[in-house]
Amino acid sequence: MARLGLSPRSSLQRACVSLVRAYLQFALRTTRWTFYVTPEAFPLLIGRNGTNGIMAFWHEILPATPVLCLWAKNASPSLRVKVLISRNRDGRMIADIIAPWGIGTIAGSSDTRGKNKGGAAAFRQMRKALLAGEQVVMTPDGPRGPRRMAQPGMAALAAAVRKPVVPVGAYYSGLQLNSWDKMVIPLPFGKGRFVCGNPIEIGKNNPDGTGLLAETLTQQMREATDGPDTTTDAYHVFRWAMPSQSIAPSKIWACVATLIAPSLPFLLRSRQRQGKELPDRVREKMGFPSRARPKGKLVWFHAASVGEVLSILPLITAWLEKDAGSTALVTTGSVTGARIVAQYQANHAASAHLIHQFVPLDVPRWGKRFLDYWSPHAAVFTESELWPNLIGQCRAHQIPVALVNGRMSASSFKAWQKAPRIAKRLMASFSWIAPRSEADAGHFKALGCNGLEPTGDIKAYAQPLPVNEQSLKALQRHIGQRPVFLAASTHSGEDETILQAAALARKTVPELLTLIVPRHPERGADISALASGAPRRSLNEWPQGSHTLWICDTLGELGLFYTLATCAFIGNSLLSAQNGGGG
Structure with a gap:
C-alpha cells in the first residue's frame, strides 16, 4: 500500500x-x-x-x-x-x-x-x-x-x-x-x-x-x-x-522546546490555580525579570527546591562574605524553595546582596531573555539540574558553569547513555563538576566529563530547616505530651498506606497524633476527605483531643513539624507514589 x-x-x-x-x-x-x-x-x-x-x-x-x-x-x-x-x-x-x-x-x-x-x-x-x-x-x-x-x-x-x-x-x-x-x-x-x-x-x-x-x-x-x-x-x-x-538530540531538544512553548503559559496558568505558582511572579518562568539588576558582579546560583536550596545556602553565604560587593542571584523551580530563600533573607544581613527569581523553563528564547537581562559572571547549578537548553545558552553567552553536589543516579545514568551525544555535549558545557560521591563521579566521567573536582556531599553542611519559635511554642502547648508521627512531603498514592500504618500504630500507642504534610499543599483537601474530614492547618483548624490526624497543608513550616515529631516518614519513598519529585 x-x-x-x-x-x-x-x-x-x-x-x-x-x-x-x-x-x-x-x-x-x-x-x-x-x-x-x-x-x-x-x-x-x-x-x-x-x-x-x-x-x-x-x-x-x-x-x-x-x-x-x-x-x-x-x-x-x-x-x-x-x-x-x-x-x-x-x-x-x-x-x-x-x-x-x-x-x-x-x-x-x-x-x-x-x-x-x-x-x-x-x-x-x-x-x-x-x-x-x-x-x-x-x-x-x-x-x-x-x-x-x-x-x-x-x-x-x-x-x-x-x-x-x-x-x-x-x-x-x-x-x-x-x-x-x-x-x-x-x-x-x-x-x-x-x-x-x-x-x-x-x-x-x-x-x-x-x-x-x-x-x-x-x-x-x-x-x-x-x-x-x-x-x-x-x-x-x-x-x-x-x-x-x-x-541530532541537542537540536531536537531545542526544537521540541520551541514547538511546545506556546502551550506552556497555559500549563503555568493551571499550576497557578493549583497553588504551585505565585500569580504575581509567574512570568519569571518565561524569563521576564521582576527585579532590577544591580550594577557590578553577579553570580547565579540555581537550586530546584527545598533540599537543594538548603544545601547551597552555606555556599552562597560564604561567597557573599568573601566578595561583599557582588550579588547572588538565586533561582528555584518551586514555590517551597522560594519560601526557604525568603526566610534566609529575613534572618541574614548578607541578604541585601541576594535576589531571588524563578528559573525560566527550558525554552531557548526564554533562557536567552533571562541571561541577556541578568548577564551573570558565572553560574552554579546543584545536584541533578541538567537543562540542555539553559546550559547551552550559558555556553553561547560564554558564562562559565559549575555543578556542585553533582548527582547522577543509576537510572538517570542509563537514561543519558541512550543519548550519548547530547550527554557529551552537556558535560562539555561545565567548567567543572564536584560530584556528590564516587559513584556519581564515575557516571559523570563515563558520560564525557573531564573537569571533575573532589567528591563530597555539601548537604552535610546544610543549615537546619527554619523554625518559627512562636509557632513552635503554640503547637507544643496545644499538643501537650502526645507522641507525634510525621509523614513529610508525601505524594499522591502514599496517603492510604500512611493512614493504614497510623491506625496500626495507634493500637500500640493510642494517644499517637499523625501529621501528614503533603509535598503539594493543594492536595490537603483530598487527604482530609480520605481521612474522614481530618482538620487542616491551612484552614487554621487545630487537632482536638479526639483527633488522631492533622493535615498540615502549608508551605515553609516543615522544620516546625520535624521539631515536633517523635518519629518521621519521608515521602516519595513508597512504590505507590505517583509522579514523584523529591522527598
Missing part, C-alpha cells in the same frame, strides 16, 4: 511532520521500556511459526505504536506489521510520521452518518493482510470513541479471519491531552511498559461470538492498561530500548 503523504505544496506541514517525528523518536528512544507478555501471546506478537493475529490497544496510546511494532520486528526481522489509521487529516499525519520506521498503514474507519470513511475498504485490506500472515494493529475505540470501549468492527474482523486478538495495555511517562481519548504524549527519559494479555478467540460454534469478544476485549484491555499484577509468573518480562535513528 502506498504511503499516505501530506501535500507537497505545504512546506509548513512537512516541517511539522519532521519535527513531530523527531520528537517522538527522541522521546520513545530515551524511554526505558519493559514488556510483560503472557506465554500464549508471545508467539502471536512476534509471528513465530507463521502465527499472527490482531494487536488491540486503546487510542490514547497511539503515539507509542512504533515501540510495540519495532519491538516485535526486532525479535522477528521478517515480521510485517500494518496499523489501521483513520483517513482524516490527523490520520494522514500519523501515517507520515511512522512511515520511516518500516511500519505499514491501512487507511479507513467506520462509516458514520452516511459518510464513506473507507471502512469497508480498510476491512478488506486488513482481512487480506491477516490471511497473508501479517500482523494488524488496531485501536478498537477509535477514531472517535467512546473512550476505552471496544467497537464491533475488530470483533467482526477477528470472526471473519478466525484470528485471535491480543489485548495490549500501556503506560508511559507523558502529558495527557484534553482530547476525547485523553491521548498521552510521551516525555523523554521516562519509563514505559506494555502489558500483553492472553489472546482472545471466538468459538467456532458461538453465534454471539462477535458481541462476546467486544465485551471481553473491553474488560481485558482495561485490566491491562490500569495496572495488572505483573509480579506474578504469568508474564515473560523483556526490557528493551528503541534503537537509535541518527538524530
Whole structure:
C-alpha cells in the first residue's frame, strides 16, 4: 500500500511532520521500556511459526505504536506489521510520521452518518493482510470513541479471519491531552511498559461470538492498561530500548522546546490555580525579570527546591562574605524553595546582596531573555539540574558553569547513555563538576566529563530547616505530651498506606497524633476527605483531643513539624507514589 503523504505544496506541514517525528523518536528512544507478555501471546506478537493475529490497544496510546511494532520486528526481522489509521487529516499525519520506521498503514474507519470513511475498504485490506500472515494493529475505540470501549468492527474482523486478538495495555511517562481519548504524549527519559494479555478467540460454534469478544476485549484491555499484577509468573518480562535513528538530540531538544512553548503559559496558568505558582511572579518562568539588576558582579546560583536550596545556602553565604560587593542571584523551580530563600533573607544581613527569581523553563528564547537581562559572571547549578537548553545558552553567552553536589543516579545514568551525544555535549558545557560521591563521579566521567573536582556531599553542611519559635511554642502547648508521627512531603498514592500504618500504630500507642504534610499543599483537601474530614492547618483548624490526624497543608513550616515529631516518614519513598519529585 502506498504511503499516505501530506501535500507537497505545504512546506509548513512537512516541517511539522519532521519535527513531530523527531520528537517522538527522541522521546520513545530515551524511554526505558519493559514488556510483560503472557506465554500464549508471545508467539502471536512476534509471528513465530507463521502465527499472527490482531494487536488491540486503546487510542490514547497511539503515539507509542512504533515501540510495540519495532519491538516485535526486532525479535522477528521478517515480521510485517500494518496499523489501521483513520483517513482524516490527523490520520494522514500519523501515517507520515511512522512511515520511516518500516511500519505499514491501512487507511479507513467506520462509516458514520452516511459518510464513506473507507471502512469497508480498510476491512478488506486488513482481512487480506491477516490471511497473508501479517500482523494488524488496531485501536478498537477509535477514531472517535467512546473512550476505552471496544467497537464491533475488530470483533467482526477477528470472526471473519478466525484470528485471535491480543489485548495490549500501556503506560508511559507523558502529558495527557484534553482530547476525547485523553491521548498521552510521551516525555523523554521516562519509563514505559506494555502489558500483553492472553489472546482472545471466538468459538467456532458461538453465534454471539462477535458481541462476546467486544465485551471481553473491553474488560481485558482495561485490566491491562490500569495496572495488572505483573509480579506474578504469568508474564515473560523483556526490557528493551528503541534503537537509535541518527538524530541530532541537542537540536531536537531545542526544537521540541520551541514547538511546545506556546502551550506552556497555559500549563503555568493551571499550576497557578493549583497553588504551585505565585500569580504575581509567574512570568519569571518565561524569563521576564521582576527585579532590577544591580550594577557590578553577579553570580547565579540555581537550586530546584527545598533540599537543594538548603544545601547551597552555606555556599552562597560564604561567597557573599568573601566578595561583599557582588550579588547572588538565586533561582528555584518551586514555590517551597522560594519560601526557604525568603526566610534566609529575613534572618541574614548578607541578604541585601541576594535576589531571588524563578528559573525560566527550558525554552531557548526564554533562557536567552533571562541571561541577556541578568548577564551573570558565572553560574552554579546543584545536584541533578541538567537543562540542555539553559546550559547551552550559558555556553553561547560564554558564562562559565559549575555543578556542585553533582548527582547522577543509576537510572538517570542509563537514561543519558541512550543519548550519548547530547550527554557529551552537556558535560562539555561545565567548567567543572564536584560530584556528590564516587559513584556519581564515575557516571559523570563515563558520560564525557573531564573537569571533575573532589567528591563530597555539601548537604552535610546544610543549615537546619527554619523554625518559627512562636509557632513552635503554640503547637507544643496545644499538643501537650502526645507522641507525634510525621509523614513529610508525601505524594499522591502514599496517603492510604500512611493512614493504614497510623491506625496500626495507634493500637500500640493510642494517644499517637499523625501529621501528614503533603509535598503539594493543594492536595490537603483530598487527604482530609480520605481521612474522614481530618482538620487542616491551612484552614487554621487545630487537632482536638479526639483527633488522631492533622493535615498540615502549608508551605515553609516543615522544620516546625520535624521539631515536633517523635518519629518521621519521608515521602516519595513508597512504590505507590505517583509522579514523584523529591522527598
